[in-house]
Ligand SMILES: Nc1ncnc2c1ncn2[C@@H]1O[C@H](COP(=O)(O)OP(=O)(O)OP(=O)(O)O)[C@@H](O)[C@H]1O
C-alpha cells in the first residue's frame with residue numbers, strides 16, 4: 274500500500290451541500306478520491322448518491338460547499354470537467370433507436386475524436402464486448418446487461434481521467450455483473466479513476482475504498498478491510514445495515 | 525463544426541428510422557390540402573327558405589321568385605302563418621323565413637314604402653349572417669327592378685340604377701380556395717415544425733439521453749443548432765410538398781416569386797423553432813409538451829386569420845393577432861401568391877418576423893441550461 278501523500282488527488286470535495294427547497298438531499302459531505310482508485314459510493318435509496326454525483330459532473334448546481342474534479346472547479350469550470358470525465362447515468366441513456374455502431378460513432382464524434390480514432394476504438398470496443406455480429410442491431414433490442422456494458426464502454430470511449438458510474442449493475446444478472454467488473458478493473462488498470470455507486474455489498478468489496486452515505490451524510494469512509502477492523506464486524510453488509518438502519522428517509 | 529455534423533447525422537438517423545413519422549410528414553400536408561379547402565368552404569348555397577305570403581299579389585310573387593331563382597335559396601314551402609313557418613325553423617326544415625305582409629303591393633305603390641320580415645335561425649351565426657346579407661342584396665335588386673319598371677312608361681331612361689356588386693380584388697372569382705390554400709400551407713409548416721421540435725427535445729429529456737449530452741463537452745449553441753437545423757429542413761420540405769399539391773390540385777401558384785416565399789419561410793421557421801425550443805425547456809414530459817404545444821397551436825390557428833379575416837375580429841383580438849407570428853406568414857404568403865408582392869412590399873412583415881426570430885431564439889438560448 275502506498276501512503277496517501279504519494280497519490281494524486283483527482284476529486285476533492287469539501288462540505289458539499291444540495292438543498293431542494295427546505296429538504297437537504299446532500300448534507301456537507303467531504304472526501305477525496307485518489308488517482309487510479311476505484312471509489313465505491315454506497316447508500317440506501319434516497320441517500321443522496323445521484324444528487325452528489327450530478328454536482329460533481331457539472332449538471333447540477335450545489336447549494337454550498339466546494340469541489341474540485343480532475344483539477345477543475347465545479348462552479349467555474351464545468352465545461353473543462355466535462356472534457357475529462359465519463360458518465361454512466363442510473364437511467365440507461367444511450368439512444369435506443371440507434372444501432373450499436375451509430376451510438377459509438379455519435380458519442381465518439383461529440384467528444385471530438387477524429388475519424389481514425391473512432392474507427393480504431395470502435396473496432397476495439399466491438400471486439401472486447403464481442404459485438405461485431407450485432408453492431409447493426411438497434412440498442413433497444415439488447416438485453417439489459419449488454420446495454421450496460423455498452424454504456425460503460427462508451428462512457429470511457431474518449432479516455433477520460435475519471436468515470437462516474439451510477440448504479441451500473443442494478444438489475445443485471447450475476448454473471449454479467451462479474452464481466453462488468455472485469456471491465457471496470459481493466460479501465461482502472463489503464464489509469465482511469467472510477468467513482469461508482471452501488472447497492473450490492475459484494476461489489477463494495479471490489480472497491481479500493483468505500484464511503485457509506487446515510488440521509489445525505491457520509492457516515493463511514495475507508496477501505497473495506499479497515500472498515501471491518503474499525504467496526505469489528507467482518508461483513509460490509511452488516512456494517513452497512515448498522516449505519517443505514519438509523520436512516521430517517523424511507524422510500 | 526464537427527460536433528454539429530455528428531448531431532445532425534444522429535438526428536436524421538433517428539427521424540428516418542421512424543418510418544411512421546416520415547410517412548406522416550409527407551402525407552399530412554397532402555391529405556389536409558386535399559380535404560380542408562373543400563370542407564372549409566364558406567360560400568353557402570341552398571339555404572332552406574320558408575315563405576309566408578300574406579299578400580298573394582303580383583309583386584309578392586315577383587319577390588319570392590327573385591329569391592328562389594338564385595342558387596342561394598331553396599324553397600321549403602309556403603305557409604299560411606308565421607307560427608307555422610317558425611315551426612319549420614324549429615324542426616330544422618327551414619333556415620330563413622320571409623314574411624310578406626298584407627297590402628305589400630298596395631303600400632308599395634301608394635306609399636312608396638313597405639316592409640317585409642326576415643327571420644333567420646342564428647344557431648349557426650355564420651349561415652344566419654350570410655343568408656340575411658344575401659336577402660338584403662336580393663331585396664335591393666328587387667327595389668331597383670320595380671323602380672325601373674315604374675319609370676319606363678315615362679320613358680326616362682336616364683335614372684341611374686345603382687348596382688351593388690362587391691368586388692373581390694386579387695381573388696376575382698371570390699374563390700374561397702385561393703384564400704384558404706396559402707393559409708393552410710403556413711399552418712402545415714407550423715404544425716410540423718413546432719410540434720416536432722418541441723416533442724423531440726422533450727423526448728430526450730424523458731429518455732434521459734439529454735443528460736448524456738449535458739455531461740459531454742458539446743456547446744450550447746451546437747446542441748441548439750443540432751435541433752433546429754433538421755426541423756428547419758423538414759419544414760421547408762413540407763412547404764415544398766404543399767406548393768406542389770396546391771399547384772397540381774388547384775392550379776394555385778404564386779403571382780409573385782417562389783424565392784420570396786422560401787426566404788420568408790426560412791426566417792419564419794427560425795422564429796418558430798426557437799419558440800418550440802423555448803417551450804421544450806418548460807416541459808418535463810412529452811405529455812406536458814403536447815399540452816403546451818396544443819395550447820399554442822390553437823391560438824396560432826384561431827388568431828392567425830386563416831379562416832376568419834382578421835379585420836372582422838374585435839379590436840382586442842386584432843391586437844392579439846399582431847403578437848402571433850403565424851398571422852404575419854399567412855398575410856405575407858397570401859400577398860405573395862395572390863397579389864405578387866415582393867420583398868419591398870413585405871418589408872414590414874420581414875422586419876417583424878426577424879424580430880420574432882431574435883426574441884424567441886434569445887429566450888431559448890437563455891432558458892436551455894446544461895446545468896440545472
Ligand atoms: N430535483 C429534485 N427535487 C427535489 N428532491 C429531489 C430532487 N432530486 C432528488 N431529490 C430527493 O433527494 C433525495 C436523494 O435523491 P438521490 O436520487 O440523490 O438518491 P440516491 O441515493 O441516488 O437514491 P437511489 O439509490 O434510489 O438512486 C431523495 O429523497 C430524492 O427524492
Ligand SMILES: [Mg+2]
Pocket residue numbers: 322323324363439
Ligand atoms: Mg441514485
